[in-house]
Amino acid sequence: MATIEGALSATKYLGTRITFYESSYNIANNTSVVHVNAYILSMNKGYGSCTTTRPFSVTVNGETKSVSVPAWNIVTGEVWLVGSFDFTVPHNNDGTKTIAISSSYNTGVANLGSSSLSGSLVLTTIPRASTVTCSDFYIENPVTINIRRANNTFRHTLKYNFGNLSETIVEKTEAISYQWMPDASLFYTQVLDSMSKTGTIVCETYNGNTKIGESSCNFTAKIEREKNVPEVTLKVIDINEKTIGLTGSENILVKYFSDIEASITATPKNGSSIKKYQLNDKDVEAVTVIPNIETNMFIAKAIDARGSELVGISEQLEKEWIEYVKLAFKSINVERENPTSDQIILNIEGFYFPNSFGLEANQLTLKVRFKEERGEWSEFLNITPNINAESKTFTLSEYNLSSLFENFNYQKSYVFQFYLEDKLMTVEKEIMVNRGQPVITYGENFVHIYGDLEVDNHITSGSGSISGSIIVKRWEGVQ
Numbered sequence: 001m002a003t004i005e006g007a008l009s010a011t012k013y014l015g016t017r018i019t020f021y022e023s024s025y026n027i028a029n030n031t032s033v034v035h036v037n038a039y040i041l042s043m044n045k046g047y048g049s050c051t052t053t054r055p056f057s058v059t060v061n062g063e064t065k066s067v068s069v070p071a072w073n074i075v076t077g078e079v080w081l082v083g084s085f086d087f088t089v090p091h092n093n094d095g096t097k098t099i100a101i102s103s104s105y106n107t108g109v110a111n112l113g114s115s116s117l118s119g120s121l122v123l124t125t126i127p128r129a130s131t132v133t134c135s136d137f138y139i140e141n142p143v144t145i146n147i148r149r150a151n152n153t154f155r156h157t158l159k160y161n162f163g164n165l166s167e168t169i170v171e172k173t174e175a176i177s178y179q180w181m182p183d184a185s186l187f188y189t190q191v192l193d194s195m196s197k198t199g200t201i202v203c204e205t206y207n208g209n210t211k212i213g214e215s216s217c218n219f220t221a222k223i224e225r226e227k228n229v230p231e232v233t234l235k236v237i238d239i240n241e242k243t244i245g246l247t248g249s250e251n252i253l254v255k256y257f258s259d260i261e262a263s264i265t266a267t268p269k270n271g272s273s274i275k276k277y278q279l280n281d282k283d284v285e286a287v288t289v290i291p292n293i294e295t296n297m298f299i300a301k302a303i304d305a306r307g308s309e310l311v312g313i314s315e316q317l318e319k320e321w322i323e324y325v326k327l328a329f330k331s332i333n334v335e336r337e338n339p340t341s342d343q344i345i346l347n348i349e350g351f352y353f354p355n356s357f358g359l360e361a362n363q364l365t366l367k368v369r370f371k372e373e374r375g376e377w378s379e380f381l382n383i384t385p386n387i388n389a390e391s392k393t394f395t396l397s398e399y400n401l402s403s404l405f406e407n408f409n410y411q412k413s414y415v416f417q418f419y420l421e422d423k424l425m426t427v428e429k430e431i432m433v434n435r436g437q438p439v440i441t442y443g444e445n446f447v448h449i450y451g452d453l454e455v456d457n458h459i460t461s462g463s464g465s466i467s468g469s470i471i472v473k474r475w476e477g478v479q
Contacts (some may be wrong), residue, residue, distance in 0.1 A: 010113030013046020026208035049073035060087040095126035127151035129213030129260035132203035136220040153275030164251030188270035230312030234300035248359030267304030296321035302347035325353040327425040348396040373413040
């Protein structure tokens with residue numbers, strides 16, 4: 001108990017005293033009761049009297065109470081209790097409180113004067129809301145919630161807020177460490193487009209049935225990759241009727257010509273969805289058609305809407321494969337045997353797939369026709385080239401087209417059209433063979449020379465027609 005006293009201002013023999021202490025506190029209301037006693041007393045063996053009734057006031061934490069003190073007479077050493085007061089003081093939210101206390105008394109008598117006293121008192125810290133901590137966790141795993149109790153008699157109700165969920169975990173538990181298993185099916189519905197989400201644990205502190213206060217902590221609920229990767233399967237078939245007719249099966253692919261239909265089946269986990277599909281690392285639809293396929297190895301991926309960490313990958317699918325070689329001319333050479341020859345010689349080299357597709361074997365057809373430069377086409381006639389199965393090529397060397405058709409007048413230009421065909425492709429090529437040019441033509445009175453002429457002597461008689469340039473060389477010593 002604290003005591004403060006002081007003499008009346010006009011005398012050092014008489015004075016006032018106040019004593020005060022915290023008599024009780026209320027946890028539920030977060031308040032304390034402060035009791036104050038007010039006294040008039042004889043100091044230093046003094047004595048005296050007051051003939052008027054005057055108030056004695058006490059102020060605690062800003063609240064003032066007073067008592068009327070009647071006329072009095074104090075003898076040496078006497079202490080007179082003139083009033084007792086109880087003040088109810090609210091504490092701070094954290095339960096702490098320090099209060100100011102003061103008193104005043106004016107006798108109204110000149111030779112006695114007045115007295116003012118002041119002091120402070122630190123009150124008991126009242127236990128308030130307990131504190132709570134929690135850890136991050138993977139959905140489907142238990143969570144430990146730890147409570148630091150402000151008082152051993154307190155009980156605690158735990159609640160959570162997560163997305164649009166808000167539920168009570170446990171009511172008025174005595175535990176200071178509580179194991180909580182969240183409802184995974186509910187939690188997954190709140191995390192559909194990311195790998196984690198933040199929520200809050202709220203701890204309500206109760207003293208009996210009275211709620212003292214609350215505290216909270218945040219947690220992060222995370223998606224565990226191993227439990228949420230989509231399951232992916234892949235089916236690939238040929239939908240090109242032409243290649244199916246050659247192989248006899250939609251499950252055999254022909255390089256460059258099969259049109260595949262790829263069907264990706266992806267099963268997302270725990271309420272999620274598939275954001276994107278990929279086939280051989282290219283974005284596709286769940287069912288997609290790819291023409292003119294050039295591979296027989298396929299891997300499908302499905303990317304979950306929760307994030308790029310959740311990528312489901314199918315097993316690698318290897319389809320039976322016909323490694324077709326595109327039909328093509330590598331080179332064609334068509335020319336006269338000599339400038340004035342009626343014989344035209346053909347040399348060809350090309351690429352060809354000489355194997356079977358399964359149901360049918362490949363076949364090569366090489367045909368040729370011709371026309372004069374402004375004439376009509378002849379009929380197509382077949383030529384049989386040589387096939388090299390190992391190198392997958394065909395050749396035709398020094399083939400005389402005149403033996404297939406007729407002699408070709410060297411004074412005319414011709415157009416040749418070559419037609420190449422197998423079970424999958426046709427290739428056409430046109431080549432012009434210009435009319436032939438003789439080196440020399442001559443008659444009774446003329447000589448025509450085509451090309452350059454080198455003259456080693458003077459022309460002294462006769463006449464000539466020279467096409468080209470004339471190069472004249474003088475004999476040494478001739479002027």
